[in-house]
Amino acid sequence: MSNNENAQILVVDDEERMRNLLKKVLMRQNFYVDTASNGIAALRKVEEHPFDIIIADVRMPEMNGMEVLAAVKKTRPDIYMIIMTAFGSIDSAVEAMKKGAYDYITKPFKMSEISVVVEKALEEKRLREEVESLRKEVRIKYKFDNIIGKSKAMQEVFDLIRRVARSSSTVLIYGKSGTGKELVAKAVHFNSPRRDKPSVSVNCAAIPDTLLESELFGHVRGAFTGAIATKKGLFEEANGGTVFLDEIGNVSPSMQVKLLRVLQEREIRRVGGAETFKIDIRLMAASNESLEEAVKRGDFREDLFYRLNVITITLPDLKDRQDDILLLANHFLIKYSQGERRAKSISREAGNLLLKHDWPGNVRELENVIERAIALGDHEEISVEDLPDNIRNAGRGPTQNDILSEDVTIKELEKSYIAKILKKTRGHKIRAARILGIDRRTLYRKLDKYNIEY
Numbered sequence: 001m002s003n004n005e006n007a008q009i010l011v012v013d014d015e016e017r018m019r020n021l022l023k024k025v026l027m028r029q030n031f032y033v034d035t036a037s038n039g040i041a042a043l044r045k046v047e048e049h050p051f052d053i054i055i056a057d058v059r060m061p062e063m064n065g066m067e068v069l070a071a072v073k074k075t076r077p078d079i080y081m082i083i084m085t086a087f088g089s090i091d092s093a094v095e096a097m098k099k100g101a102y103d104y105i106t107k108p109f110k111m112s113e114i115s116v117v118v119e120k121a122l123e124e125k126r127l128r129e130e131v132e133s134l135r136k137e138v139r140i141k142y143k144f145d146n147i148i149g150k151s152k153a154m155q156e157v158f159d160l161i162r163r164v165a166r167s168s169s170t171v172l173i174y175g176k177s178g179t180g181k182e183l184v185a186k187a188v189h190f191n192s193p194r195r196d197k198p199s200v201s202v203n204c205a206a207i208p209d210t211l212l213e214s215e216l217f218g219h220v221r222g223a224f225t226g227a228i229a230t231k232k233g234l235f236e237e238a239n240g241g242t243v244f245l246d247e248i249g250n251v252s253p254s255m256q257v258k259l260l261r262v263l264q265e266r267e268i269r270r271v272g273g274a275e276t277f278k279i280d281i282r283l284m285a286a287s288n289e290s291l292e293e294a295v296k297r298g299d300f301r302e303d304l305f306y307r308l309n310v311i312t313i314t315l316p317d318l319k320d321r322q323d324d325i326l327l328l329a330n331h332f333l334i335k336y337s338q339g340e341r342r343a344k345s346i347s348r349e350a351g352n353l354l355l356k357h358d359w360p361g362n363v364r365e366l367e368n369v370i371e372r373a374i375a376l377g378d379h380e381e382i383s384v385e386d387l388p389d390n391i392r393n394a395g396r397g398p399t400q401n402d403i404l405s406e407d408v409t410i411k412e413l414e415k416s417y418i419a420k421i422l423k424k425t426r427g428h429k430i431r432a433a434r435i436l437g438i439d440r441r442t443l444y445r446k447l448d449k450y451n452i453e454y
C-alpha cells in the first residue's frame with residue numbers, strides 16, 4: 001500500500017445514491033473502490049478482498065454499521081473503519097470510536113471532507129505498517145532463537161552458533177552466571193542436525209560425584225546399595241543427540257578421567273558393568289571460569305581441556321553489552337506483561353539507571369528486575385521507583401552522557417562523584433577527601449547529607 005492506486009476501499013450504505021457518489025469521488029482519487037448495500041454483503045466482501053478502509057453507514061436495516069464494525073474488528077483488525085453517522089447523533093459517533101472505529105463523519109458532509117478523512121486514515125495505516133515491518137526486521141536481526149542481542153559481541157555469538165551447529169564438534173561455552181550459557185547450548189542443539197534427538201543437560205556442580213557418575217553412565221543391578229535395577233545413564237538416553245555438562249570446572253579428578261574416555265573412545269560403561277557401549281553424542285560444556293586457569297592451577301586435566309576446547313563461545317558480561325541492555329529490558333517487559341500486570345514502556349530515567357548498573361547477575365538479574373518492576377509497579381511505565389535500591393543508588397557515577405544531559409542536578413552529580421571516589425579509594429576517607437579537594441569534616445557532612453554509606 002504505497003500509493004492511492006493500491007489502496008482498497010469498501011463503501012457500505014443501504015442508500016444507493018450515497019454509495020454511487022462516494023464511489024465516484026474516491027475513484028477520482030485513484031482508489032480501488034467496491035460497494036455493498038448491507039452488512040452481510042460487506043462482511044462477505046471483506047473475506048474475499050484485502051480492503052484497507054471501510055466506510056460504513058451506522059444506520060442500516062438488519063445489520064447496522066456498529067455490528068459491521070464489531071465483526072470486522074474481530075477478523076480483520078488491520079482494516080481502518082470510518083463510520084457515517086446521522087447529523088446530531090453524537091452518541092453513536094462516540095460509541096463507534098469506543099468500539100475501535102478509526103474516525104467518524106457526520107451526514108451530510110462535503111465530498112472534500114470524506115477525502116481528507118480517508119487520506120488521513122491511509123497515511124496512518126502506512127505509517128503503522130512501516131513501523132511493524134521495521135519491528136519485524138529488528139526481531140529477525142536481533143534474535144537468534146530465544147537469544148536477544150544486537151551488540152557486536154552477541155552478533156558474533158549468533159554467527160558462531162550458526163556455524164558450529166552444522167557440525168558435531170564439541171563446544172565449550174564460557175560466561176559468568178546468568179549470561180545465557182544454557183540458552184546458547186540449546187540454540188546450538190536446536191539448530192543442529194540432531195535437533196530431533198534428545199538433548200540432556202546436567203549441572204555437574206549440583207550433584208555429588210558418585211551420583212553424577214551413575215547419572216551420566218547408568219548402573220547395573222547391584223552396582224551399589226540401592227541399585228535395585230539396571231538403569232541407563234544420560235549418555236545412553238541422549239544417544240544420537242546432545243549432552244550439555246554445565247559447570248564442568250567442578251567435576252572431580254576421577255570424573256575427569258571418565259569424561260576424557262567418553263570423548264576419546266566414544267564409548268561408555270555403566271557403573272558396575274563389564275560391557276561397553278558405543279555412543280554417538282555431541283558434548284557441550286559450560287564453565288564460568290577459565291578452564292585454562294584451572295589447568296594451570298592443577299585443578300583440571302590438560303588433556304580433557306584440549307578435548308573440550310575445540311570450539312569456544314564466550315558470552316560477555318552484560319555490563320559490556322551496553323547496546324543490549326535496553327533491548328533485553330524491553331524483551332522481558334513484553335515477556336512479563338500479562339493480564340492485569342502490564343507495562344508498556346520504561347521511563348528514560350529508569351532506562352539510564354539500567355544502563356549504568358554493573359549487573360553482577362547479568363541477564364538473569366535484569367530479567368528479575370523487570371519481572372519485579374512489573375509485579376510491583378502499577379503504572380503503564382516502569383519508573384525509577386519500580387527499580388530495586390541497589391540500582392537506584394547506582395554507584396558507578398555519572399557518565400559522559402549524564403553530564404551533558406540537563407536532567408542531572410549539581411547535587412546528584414556531586415553525590416555520585418563522591419561515591420565514585422570513595423569506591424576508588426575503597427572507602428578510605430582521608431584519601432578520598434584529598435582527591436576531592438575538601439577537608440575530612442566536609443566529606444563526612446556530605447556523606448551524611450547524601451546518605452552515602454561507606
Ligand SMILES: Nc1ncnc2c1ncn2[C@@H]1O[C@H](COP(=O)(O)OP(=O)(O)OP(=O)(O)O)[C@@H](O)[C@H]1O
Pocket residue numbers: 146147148149175176177178179180181182183184288328363364367
Ligand atoms: N541474550 C539473552 N536473551 C534473552 N534472554 C536471555 C539472554 N541471556 C540470558 N537470558 C535469560 O537469562 C536467564 C539466565 O540464562 P541462562 O540460564 O542461560 O544463564 P547461564 O549462563 O546458564 O547462568 P548460570 O551460570 O547461572 O547457570 C534465563 O532466563 C535466560 O532465558
Ligand SMILES: [Mg+2]
Pocket residue numbers: 181182246
Ligand atoms: Mg546455566
